[in-house]
Amino acid sequence: MSTGISRRVYQRLIPLFIVSVFAGISLIVYFVTPSAASKAVSGEILQWGVVLSTVTMIYASITIMVMHTRRLAERKETTRMLFNSSVMVGSFVMVMAIGLFAPGGLTSELLEAVTTYIFGYIYAGILTDWAYHPYTSYRRFRLISAESTVMFITFLFTVLRNMTAVVVAVPGIAVIGDWIAAVPAMATMRAALAAAGIGQLVLGIRALAQREPGLIELEMK
Amino acid sequence: MGIILLVVIVTVMFNPVGLPISVSQQTQDFYNRLIKLKEGETVLWGFEGAVIGAYTEKKTAMRAVAQTIAKQKANIVWVSFYPHNPGQLLAFIEYSGLTKPPFNYKYGENIVIMPFLPGEETAMAAIAAGLKATFSTDVKGISIGDIPLLKKVDKITDFNLVLIQFGIFTYAEMFMRQWPAKYGIQVISMCTYSVVAAYYGTYVIGDLDLVRGNAEFEKLTGILGEDIVYMDIRNINCGITLALIAFGNIALYWSKVKKVPAEAKK
Amino acid sequence: MITWDMWIQLLGMFLGLVGLTFLFFGNTWAFSFVEHTYLGGTVAIALLQSIYTLKTSCFDLIAIGRALLIIPFIIGLLSFSRYTTSRWLARYPVAMMSGIGVGITIGLVLRAQILNASVMTIGDVLAAKPDTVSSVIVLIGVLIVLIYFTYSQKFSAITHTGGKMWYIGRLGRLFAMAAFGYLWAKIFIDEAIDAQIATMITIVKRTVDAFAAA
Amino acid sequence: MSLIAEGKNSDLLVFLFAAAFTIYYLWTAIQGRPQPLRRLPQFDAISDGIDRAVEEGKPVYVTPGGYAYLSGMYASMTIAGMEVTRHVARLAVRKGATPHFPVSVQPEAQPLVDGIYREACVEEGKPEAYRRENVQYFGNTEGNYSTGITGWIARDGASCYIVVGAFGGGIDTMPVEWASEWGGVTIGGTARWSHQGTITMLTDYPLHLDDIFALGAICTQDPVVMSSLTAGDIIKFLMMAIVFVGAILAAAGQPVLSWLKV
Numbered sequence: 001m002s003t004g005i006s007r008r009v010y011q012r013l014i015p016l017f018i019v020s021v022f023a024g025i026s027l028i029v030y031f032v033t034p035s036a037a038s039k040a041v042s043g044e045i046l047q048w049g050v051v052l053s054t055v056t057m058i059y060a061s062i063t064i065m066v067m068h069t070r071r072l073a074e075r076k077e078t079t080r081m082l083f084n085s086s087v088m089v090g091s092f093v094m095v096m097a098i099g100l101f102a103p104g105g106l107t108s109e110l111l112e113a114v115t116t117y118i119f120g121y122i123y124a125g126i127l128t129d130w131a132y133h134p135y136t137s138y139r140r141f142r143l144i145s146a147e148s149t150v151m152f153i154t155f156l157f158t159v160l161r162n163m164t165a166v167v168v169a170v171p172g173i174a175v176i177g178d179w180i181a182a183v184p185a186m187a188t189m190r191a192a193l194a195a196a197g198i199g200q201l202v203l204g205i206r207a208l209a210q211r212e213p214g215l216i217e218l219e220m221k
Numbered sequence: 222m223g224i225i226l227l228v229v230i231v232t233v234m235f236n237p238v239g240l241p242i243s244v245s246q247q248t249q250d251f252y253n254r255l256i257k258l259k260e261g262e263t264v265l266w267g268f269e270g271a272v273i274g275a276y277t278e279k280k281t282a283m284r285a286v287a288q289t290i291a292k293q294k295a296n297i298v299w300v301s302f303y304p305h306n307p308g309q310l311l312a313f314i315e316y317s318g319l320t321k322p323p324f325n326y327k328y329g330e331n332i333v334i335m336p337f338l339p340g341e342e343t344a345m346a347a348i349a350a351g352l353k354a355t356f357s358t359d360v361k362g363i364s365i366g367d368i369p370l371l372k373k374v375d376k377i378t379d380f381n382l383v384l385i386q387f388g389i390f391t392y393a394e395m396f397m398r399q400w401p402a403k404y405g406i407q408v409i410s411m412c413t414y415s416v417v418a419a420y421y422g423t424y425v426i427g428d429l430d431l432v433r434g435n436a437e438f439e440k441l442t443g444i445l446g447e448d449i450v451y452m453d454i455r456n457i458n459c460g461i462t463l464a465l466i467a468f469g470n471i472a473l474y475w476s477k478v479k480k481v482p483a484e485a486k487k
Numbered sequence: 488m489i490t491w492d493m494w495i496q497l498l499g500m501f502l503g504l505v506g507l508t509f510l511f512f513g514n515t516w517a518f519s520f521v522e523h524t525y526l527g528g529t530v531a532i533a534l535l536q537s538i539y540t541l542k543t544s545c546f547d548l549i550a551i552g553r554a555l556l557i558i559p560f561i562i563g564l565l566s567f568s569r570y571t572t573s574r575w576l577a578r579y580p581v582a583m584m585s586g587i588g589v590g591i592t593i594g595l596v597l598r599a600q601i602l603n604a605s606v607m608t609i610g611d612v613l614a615a616k617p618d619t620v621s622s623v624i625v626l627i628g629v630l631i632v633l634i635y636f637t638y639s640q641k642f643s644a645i646t647h648t649g650g651k652m653w654y655i656g657r658l659g660r661l662f663a664m665a666a667f668g669y670l671w672a673k674i675f676i677d678e679a680i681d682a683q684i685a686t687m688i689t690i691v692k693r694t695v696d697a698f699a700a701a
Numbered sequence: 702m703s704l705i706a707e708g709k710n711s712d713l714l715v716f717l718f719a720a721a722f723t724i725y726y727l728w729t730a731i732q733g734r735p736q737p738l739r740r741l742p743q744f745d746a747i748s749d750g751i752d753r754a755v756e757e758g759k760p761v762y763v764t765p766g767g768y769a770y771l772s773g774m775y776a777s778m779t780i781a782g783m784e785v786t787r788h789v790a791r792l793a794v795r796k797g798a799t800p801h802f803p804v805s806v807q808p809e810a811q812p813l814v815d816g817i818y819r820e821a822c823v824e825e826g827k828p829e830a831y832r833r834e835n836v837q838y839f840g841n842t843e844g845n846y847s848t849g850i851t852g853w854i855a856r857d858g859a860s861c862y863i864v865v866g867a868f869g870g871g872i873d874t875m876p877v878e879w880a881s882e883w884g885g886v887t888i889g890g891t892a893r894w895s896h897q898g899t900i901t902m903l904t905d906y907p908l909h910l911d912d913i914f915a916l917g918a919i920c921t922q923d924p925v926v927m928s929s930l931t932a933g934d935i936i937k938f939l940m941m942a943i944v945f946v947g948a949i950l951a952a953a954g955q956p957v958l959s960w961l962k963v
Contacts, residue, residue, distance in 0.1 A: 011575040015582035022583060026590025031713050033706045043354050046347040048559040049587040050355065051545045052580055053340035053809060054537050055563025060808030060838045061534040063569075067834065068527075080856075083516070084523045091527030099535040106535055107361055112312045113492040115305050115532065117499030120277045122525045123844035124686040125506025127871070129851070131223035132878045133679030134462040137671075140902055141466045142473055147664045151901070152466075154668030155675070159463060162433055162676050165240035165456045174243070180669050181418060183621045187628025188666030189419045189894055190604035192910050193394075194629075194940055195636040196892035197600030198719075199914035200777040202933045204593040205723040206926065207585070212780060213787075213921050223510055226680075230687045278685035304536035304841060305529070336543050337536055341770055341807065346591055357547030388843075388871055393895070398595035402603070415673045416895045420599075423607065432681045447688055454684045459676065514855035522848050526840050533841040569812050574819070577812035581771060584809055588776035597712040605940060606961050609947045613958075626948055630941050638915045639931040640737045642938070647739060663897070663909065671898030678870055 016210045023208050065092055154180050226458050238453045247414055248437040251427030254382065254409050255286070258293035262381035263374050267345070267396065268301045268310060269387035276309040279386075279411075280316055281446025282435030286384070286411070287317045288444055291324040295381070296370055299334045300348050302341060307360040310334045330369050334360040341392075345399040349377040377404050386411035393417055397424050411435075489701045496694050503690040559583070604629070628662045635659030711961050718939060722932035727925055735924030736931040743888055743906040744919050747789060750861030750886045754798035759858035762801045762880065763789040766864055766891060767846045767872030769805035771813075775867035778892050779810055781917030782866025786814060788920035789863055790821035794830050801857070803850045804838035806872065811838055843872040850876040859885035865913050868896050877903045890916065 022045065029042045068085040071077055077085075095114065102108040143149045160166050161177020206212040258264070270276045276283075290297060299310050311334060319326040326332050335356055338344035347355045353365055353375050365371055374380055377400060385396045385408050393416035401408055401424035409427035410417050411434070417425045429438050432455065436448035505521045512518070541560075549556050562583055568576035608629050611622045635656050637643040646656040705713055726736060754761040765782025768775050786802070793800040802818055804811045815836045822831040839849025854862075854876065862880035864873055868891035881887050881903070889900045890908020900907040908916055911933070918927045943961070951957040 011578065015578040018579065018582040019586040019589070022586025023590035023593070026587060027593055027716075030591075030594030031705055031709055031716075033703060039350070043347070043350050044553075044555060045587055046343055046350060046591070047355065047544070047548070047553075047556060049343035049584060049591075050338055050340050050347050051541070051556055051559040052563045052584050052587075053343065053807065054541050054544065055560060056566050056580060056584070056809050056811075057339050057533060057537045057807070057841060058541070059563075059566040060804070060811050061530050061537065061841070063808075063811070064530055064838050064840065065527075067837075080516070080519065084519050084852075087520055087523035088527035088530075091524045092531045093527075095528040095531035096535065099531065106539055107308070107311055109492070111532075112308045113495045114528070115308045116277060116312055117492070117496045118502060119305070119525055119528055119532075119844075121496075121499035121503035121690050122506045122521050123842070123848075124277065124689050125503035125521070126509065126525075126844060126848050127682050128223075128227075128507045128686045129510050129875050129878070131226060131510055131679065131683055132882075133675050133874070134226065134458075134465075135223065136878065136902055137462060137675055138465045138469050141469070143470055144473075146661060150661050151664045151668035151671070151898075154665045155672045155898075156463065158669045158672035159459050159676060162672070163456045163459050164242045164433065164436070164452050168241040168243055179617070179621070180665070181415070182617050183624050184628060184662060184665040185415070185669040186418060187608075187625040188632050188663050190608055190625075191629045191632035191636070192663075192666075192894050192897065193419060193600040194604045195633060195911040195937065196894070197596040198933050198936045198940070199781075199892060199911040200596050201593060201601075201716075201719050201936065202723050202929055203777045203780060203914060203917075204589045204596075205720050205932075206727070206929055207589050207780070208720075209724060209727060211727055211925060211929070213784065213923065213926065226683060227687070230684050231691070234684070234688050234692050277689045278682075304533040307536070308532075336540055338540060338544065339537065339807065341768075341775070343587060343591060354548075355544060357543045357551070394599070394893075398592065398599045402595055402599040413673055413677050413895075415670060419604065419607070419894075423603065424599075431677050432684075450688065451681060451684050455676065455680050458680050458684075462675075462680075509851070514852060519852065522852050526845050526849060529842050529845055530840045566812055569815055574812075574816065577816065581809070581813050584771040585776060585780070588771045589780075592776065594709075594712060594716070597715050598709075601715060601940060602711060602961055605943045605947065606958055608944050609951050609961075610958055612948045613951050626944065629944055633937045633941050636909075636911045637934040637937060638738045638911070639934050640739055641931060642934040643739050664901070667898040667901045667909075669898070670895060671902050674870060674874075674896070674899050678874070 013210075016212075019212075020208050020210050023204065027208075065089065154184065225461060229457050229461065230454050233454045233457060234450055237450045238457075239449075240453050240456050242436055242440050242449065242452060244437045244441055245430065245434070247421070247428040247430060248434050248441065251409050251429050251434070252289070252438065252441050254427045255289050256293060258290060258295040258382060260294035261296070262293075263296040263298060263370065263379075264290055264382045264384055265374075265377060265380040266297050266299045267348075267383065267385045267387075267400075268299055268306055269385075269392050270301065270303055270306050270309060275388050276306075276313070279435070280313060282411070282429065282438060282448055283313060283386075284317045285435075285439050285442050285444035285446060286429075287313075287319055288324070289442055291319055291326060296331045298332075298352075298370065298374065298380070300352075301335070301337045302339070302344055304337050304339075306337050307334055311360065328361075329359075329363065333368055333370050336360050342395040342399055345395055346403075349400055349404060351375045378406065383408040384411065385409075388412075393420075401425070489698070493697055493701065496697060500690050500694040503686070507686070631655055631659040632662050633659075635663060708962060715936075715939070719932065719936050722935050723929050726928040726931045730925040730928035736928040738915060738919060738927050738930060741908075741912065741916055741919060743890070743908050743912070743916055746886065746888050746906040747785075747861075747863060747920075748792060750863065750888065751789070751792045751796055751798050753886060754793070754860035755796050757858075757860045759860040759885075760799040760801045761789065761793055761861040761863070762803065762850070762854070762859055762876075762885075763793075763863040764803045764850075764873075765805065765810065765814075765866030767805050767843065767869045768807070768867035769810045770807045770867065771809040778867040778913060779805075781892075781913045783810070783813060783817060784917035784920045785863065785865040785913075787817045787821060788922075790818050791825060794821050794825040794827055798860075800835060801853065802836045803846065803853070803876070804836060805867070806841045806843060806846050808838050808841070811836070843869065847872050847875040851879050854879050854883055854885075859883045861886045861888070863887075864889045865891075865908060865916060867891060868893060868900065870896055870899060874899060874903060881905075 414430040769779040839845040889904035
């Protein structure tokens with residue numbers, strides 16, 4: 001029993017307390033008049049966040065490669081999966097080699113060219129899948145309710161507003177398009193940002209009060 | 222549908238139509254703020270290129286902006302938030318022509334690129350609080366203390382102008398909260414207007430609304446790039462999609478009209 | 488003259504066009520090849536750059552006297568405990584990041600999202616911006632959209648389906664939909680239409696132009 | 702020198718107001734007087750989607766969004782997404798569906814997702830159901846994430862795709878569209894303003910803005926957490942009052958704008 005309680009303390013309560021402490025310190029720093037001390041504390045906490053994020057990124061990058069390397073070593077998956085993993089590991093090794101051994105390392109012209117032309121172009125090609133957006137617009141914009149009709153009207157005028165040739169031909173389109181941006185969209189945007197901000201605020205206060213279950217897994221080991 | 226749109230793109234990109242372009246107020250504001258820069262002033266350029274291909278598609282507009290800054294003889298410090306960004310910015314310095322005549326900018330004296338920093342909003346907050354407390358070197362490994370340009374700027378308030386640039390829709394609120402809202406500064410942006418509209422006039426005082434804004438800016442400055450060709454294709458492809466949506470709805474109502482008499486006969 | 492990087496550009500064009508084929512041919516072996524080439528290579532870049540960032544933003548600073556930075560570094564390393572039976576140790580870096588993440592936003596949410604929205608709405612009414620009628624419509628819009636986004640039975644039952652004043656919630660929803668149509672249009676243009684154009688110009692036109700010029 | 706920074710008095714007042722009501726409703730719920738929330742159809746759709754996954758033998762995907770960071774503005778959306786993730790993981794393990802957990806581009810939340818999945822397996826009495834490869838990180842660019850998930854869907858299929866949290870345009874739209882194309886039910890939401898149109902168009906069950914915090918709270922099935930949303934409603938009424946009364950007072954010549962900037 002006592003072991004269970006102590007586990008609960010160091011596996012759950014202390015992490016939740018840490019959340020509360022760091023959130024609380026950051027909040028106090030926000031409200032108090034800036035001083036050398038508050039600036040130092042704030043700067044240090046932010047740098048801690050940067051370091052934590054960096055280490056976690058290294059962890060995740062290693063994890064993904066460990067998974068694929070293990071898959072290759074075990075050879076239990078299908079040929080296609082092994083092919084995928086071997087391409088991935090091969091590409092990883094090649095880029096690591098360029099970054100580590102090419103003259104200039106991370107700032108080498110070779111790595112810049114590979115980033116821009118190989119990875120940039122591949123992703124640009126894959127992004128063409130966004131061609132689905134026009135298809136989705138075609139498929140889903142059926143004027144069968146007040147909501148879809150209103151949504152379509154603002155969609156239509158905004159698209160027309162962003163077609164420069166149309167605006168030059170019919171200047172009134174710009175007036176309507178800009179009005180949609182400045183009135184219904186602006187009103188909703190303000191309310192929306194506030195509503196979402198309030199949601200964040202309540203969640204943050206729950207975190208401060210250590211009543212936020214989404215922050216941590218609950219398993220006790 | 223995808224094939225139709227691709228065919229239009231390929232056809233028009235090699236044969237631009239040259240459809241007309243009008244300059245919006247946000248683009249004019251952006252330009253007006255840039256030409257207020259004075260010699261020796263420094264711009265902090267927050268570059269977020271989460272999409273690895275975003276740089277390649279935006280580099281002609283970035284060149285127009287960088288050259289406009291350079292015409293004012295102002296300096297630029299870049300900060301970025303994704304691992305591939307520093308390499309892209311190094312390539313951009315070469316592409317932009319800043320180091321060549323008539324600008325003859327020198328790295329370290331007029332332009333500097335900082336290493337990427339993970340953590341998004343935390344990273345933005347850290348950068349704004351002070352470059353020297355956040356980085357020990359620039360992207361080339363030169364110690365911060367040995368970089369002449371960084372001797373006169375550190376905190377975000379030391380910069381004469383802050384320019385934020387981000388992918389498409391992400392990061393607006395992060396930038397707004399950590400830079401203008403926190404430090405009471407105003408920024409200009411290169412992003413879709415819809416995400417900065419709520420802050421326009423208070424935190425944001427000029428915006429290039431992506432391709433349209435970029436094309437307008439290129440037209441305004443005369444530093445022509447590809448965005449004007451983009452606008453040609455956008456005009457045509459948007460028209461095709463709107464026509465297809467109209468067709469879809471007409472077909473839907475037609476099928477309903479046909480169905481009603483048939484059911485009435487039953 | 489054809490330079491070495493132009494050959495890389497040509498290879499990139501070929502791989503980029505293979506990436507595009509997913510739209511028409513699905514998950515082929517060729518697509519898998521470019522997909523995993525991209526994934527592996529970008530993970531390597533991330534790893535290399537993260538290690539460099541760790542040097543410039545942690546180790547170098549520790550070396551010049553900011554010794555406390557060793558703490559987040561060590562706590563960050565606890566993420567690796569996911570590989571061990573003491574997996575719970577990974578909660579410490581998560582907790583610390585969450586605390587910092589939540590903390591640095593709460594205060595600024597109040598100013599940038601809640602108070603700023605109120606100030607600008609009132610300010611627009613005062614300044615009749617963009618015009619008197621529109622500024623009042625914005626004011627009403629802000630109020631009814633906020634009403635639409637209420638959730639407790641206590642306060643939302645009356646303005647949502649089945650409530651006595653359901654039409655207020657409905658009007659809020661319609662207002663929101665008008666804005667969402669505007670937003671979708673921006674996404675549709677900026678992501679779908681422009682991204683496709685960018686792809687073809689970046690991959691194909693620039694490569695063709697480069698070789699033509701050479 | 703004042704203790705409170707210049708220009709932050711009104712921020713502090715709103716914060717104290719919010720904190721007082723949130724803590725009050727947390728306290729009353731702990732005392733056994735919870736505040737129920739209105740029904741969200743998206744909550745029921747999650748269960749239906751998992752049933753469908755069991756019937757079809759295809760996986761259910763759940764992600765707190767491509768930008769599910771723990772640092773910064775998306776932290777709260779990520780946390781709300783984690784509550785949904787836990788709920789989905791438990792239901793999926795309980796009903797025998799295969800859950801897939803794509804990890805966001807900034808992998809800060811990966812240990813948390815992995816832990817929640819493992820916890821769900823243990824809680825449901827099926828620790829052997831845990832499979833490490835069901836939690837996948839694809840790399841730290843939008844391309845890695847969206848391409849990785851799209852490929853995953855192409856290989857394994859999708860009965861249901863749930864993305865609640867820090868949804869991104871370049872990153873989450875492609876997987877959602879492909880899941881839909883593969884016949885999956887899609888449930889999606891984010892508090893990010895810019896993507897409200899996107900989720901309206903792309904998902905079968907969209908969640909707008911604050912909806913995700915409400916769904917997160919409902920997914921906890923914890924009356925204490927759910928009750929705190931009543932405080933959120935009260936803060937919204939406060940804001941409405943500020944805007945409405947403020948506009949009238951300002952029109953009457955009172956310096957309302959200066960008060961709000963104090």
